[in-house]
Amino acid sequence: MNIIFMGTSNFAVPSLQALVQADISIPMVVTQPDRPRGRGGKMTPTPVKQAAEDYGITVFQPERIKDPKAINIVCDLKPDLIAVVSYGQIIPGELLKYPAYGCVNVHGSLLPAYRGAAPIQRAMMAGEKETGITIMYMDEGLDTGDIILQSVIPIEDGIDHGNLENIMASKGAALLMEAIKKLQNGTAPRIQxxxxxxxxxxxxxxxxxxxxxxxPAANLHNLIRALSPAPRLRQIKDTKIKIYRSRVVDQELAGKPGEILEIHDHDFWVKTGNGILEILELQREGKRRMAVKEFLQGFPLPKGASFH
Structure with missing residues (x-):
C-alpha cells in the first residue's frame, strides 16, 4: 500500500514511526511550513518534518493544502491511502476522494465527543474521567466521518496534558496500524x-x-493539568510564575480567592471560589521548573500573599 502521511505536531510522530517500522511505502510526508519560534524568532521545522527527514522521506510543506498545485503534487504520487494525524489544515474534497482507500484520521477523543482542534485539553478541562482514540474515514465535515476503530483511555487525576498526549499518541499509532490492516483485507467497518x-x-x-x-478548586486543578507542560505566566508579589502541578484539598478555610492560606514544606494552599488548591510544582520566570520545597528556598512566600 502506498500511503501519504499528513501531520504536524508531536502527537503525529508515533503514527509516522509506526508506518515506517511496518515497512510501508511512504512517498511523501506533508506537514505545515516552518514557523518562527522562541524569543529569537528562529525558523523551526515541525516535529513531523524532523522525523521524516531522519527517515529520509520527502517532505512537502504547502502554505495551503487547498491550493490546486498542492493537490496535484499529492495526487501525482498516486496514494492508495492518505493518513492524517494532527495536520492542522482542512483537507480539500479533491484529496479526500482521490485514494482508493480514502483518507483516514487519528483523532484524540471518542467521537462524536470533542470534535475539533483541542480534544485532549478540552476533555481534561471539563474533568472527564476517560477519553480515547478514534480512527475514522474523513469527509468534508469537522471530524464527522464514519468510525473505523475506537479505544478508551482513562484520564487519571494526577496526569497532565503532556503525559496523557504521549500515551494517546502511542495508542493512536497502534490503532492506525490495526485500521490499515482491516482496510487492506476488506474488514474495516463504517460506523456512523x-x-x-x-x-x-x-x-x-x-x-x-x-x-x-x-x-472552584476542582475546575482550576483541571485547567492547570490541561495546560501543563506549557502553562501561561501568573503573578504573585510582582513576580511572574508558572504553575505546573496541583491537587484539590478536601478542606474549607476562610480567605479571599487567590490568597495563600497555608505554607508547608512541600506545598502551599490557595483559596479558591470553592475549596482549596494545593500547589505542588511551579517555576519563576527565567528559572527552571521545580517542586515547591526548592522554590520556597529561593523565593519565600508570606502567608496572606495573593495571586493576581
Missing part, C-alpha cells in the same frame, strides 16, 4: 457517528488559559 451526541473542542485561546481564582 451520532450527531446528536456531538460536542466541540475549540482551539484554546488566551482567555481560556486565565486562572480565575473565583472558580
Amino acid at each position: 457517528q451520532d450527531n446528536s451526541r456531538a460536542t466541540y473542542a475549540h482551539r484554546l485561546t488566551r482567555e481560556d488559559e486565565k486562572i480565575n481564582w473565583q472558580l
Whole structure:
C-alpha cells in the first residue's frame, strides 16, 4: 500500500514511526511550513518534518493544502491511502476522494465527543474521567466521518496534558496500524457517528488559559493539568510564575480567592471560589521548573500573599 502521511505536531510522530517500522511505502510526508519560534524568532521545522527527514522521506510543506498545485503534487504520487494525524489544515474534497482507500484520521477523543482542534485539553478541562482514540474515514465535515476503530483511555487525576498526549499518541499509532490492516483485507467497518451526541473542542485561546481564582478548586486543578507542560505566566508579589502541578484539598478555610492560606514544606494552599488548591510544582520566570520545597528556598512566600 502506498500511503501519504499528513501531520504536524508531536502527537503525529508515533503514527509516522509506526508506518515506517511496518515497512510501508511512504512517498511523501506533508506537514505545515516552518514557523518562527522562541524569543529569537528562529525558523523551526515541525516535529513531523524532523522525523521524516531522519527517515529520509520527502517532505512537502504547502502554505495551503487547498491550493490546486498542492493537490496535484499529492495526487501525482498516486496514494492508495492518505493518513492524517494532527495536520492542522482542512483537507480539500479533491484529496479526500482521490485514494482508493480514502483518507483516514487519528483523532484524540471518542467521537462524536470533542470534535475539533483541542480534544485532549478540552476533555481534561471539563474533568472527564476517560477519553480515547478514534480512527475514522474523513469527509468534508469537522471530524464527522464514519468510525473505523475506537479505544478508551482513562484520564487519571494526577496526569497532565503532556503525559496523557504521549500515551494517546502511542495508542493512536497502534490503532492506525490495526485500521490499515482491516482496510487492506476488506474488514474495516463504517460506523456512523451520532450527531446528536456531538460536542466541540475549540482551539484554546488566551482567555481560556486565565486562572480565575473565583472558580472552584476542582475546575482550576483541571485547567492547570490541561495546560501543563506549557502553562501561561501568573503573578504573585510582582513576580511572574508558572504553575505546573496541583491537587484539590478536601478542606474549607476562610480567605479571599487567590490568597495563600497555608505554607508547608512541600506545598502551599490557595483559596479558591470553592475549596482549596494545593500547589505542588511551579517555576519563576527565567528559572527552571521545580517542586515547591526548592522554590520556597529561593523565593519565600508570606502567608496572606495573593495571586493576581
